[in-house]
Amino acid sequence: MRLFPGHGSWNRTKPVGYRITLARLDKNRAVEYTVFAWGWLRNGSAWGRPVDVLVMPDGALLVSDDRAGAVYRIYYKP
Numbered sequence: 001m002r003l004f005p006g007h008g009s010w011n012r013t014k015p016v017g018y019r020i021t022l023a024r025l026d027k028n029r030a031v032e033y034t035v036f037a038w039g040w041l042r043n044g045s046a047w048g049r050p051v052d053v054l055v056m057p058d059g060a061l062l063v064s065d066d067r068a069g070a071v072y073r074i075y076y077k078p
Contacts, residue, residue, distance in 0.1 A: 018046050020053060020063065037063070037074060 018041035024032040040048035049067035056062060060075035 015041055015044055015046060017041070018049060020050055040065070040067075 019038035020036045022034045022036045023030040024034070037050075040046055040050060046067060048065045048070070050063050051066045052064045054062040056073075058075070060073050063072045063074060064070075065072065
């Protein structure tokens with residue numbers, strides 16, 4: 001599995017992206033895509049732009065956002 005940030009479109013009439021997608025791999029080939037985190041695009045307007053994902057030792061994800069100038073920590077709380 002790999003996580004891919006969807007930077008978002010800048011040249012489309014209807015913006016797309018602005019989310020993080022999980023890609024399930026089979027022999028290094030993507031066979032399924034699932035949106036993992038979203039919300040940076042609201043009513044056609046982007047307030048953030050996810051750029052990169054880093055997996056921390058505790059399993060949390062750090063997501064950099066070059067539009068909002070922020071880093072988000074996504075974690076699981078049982």
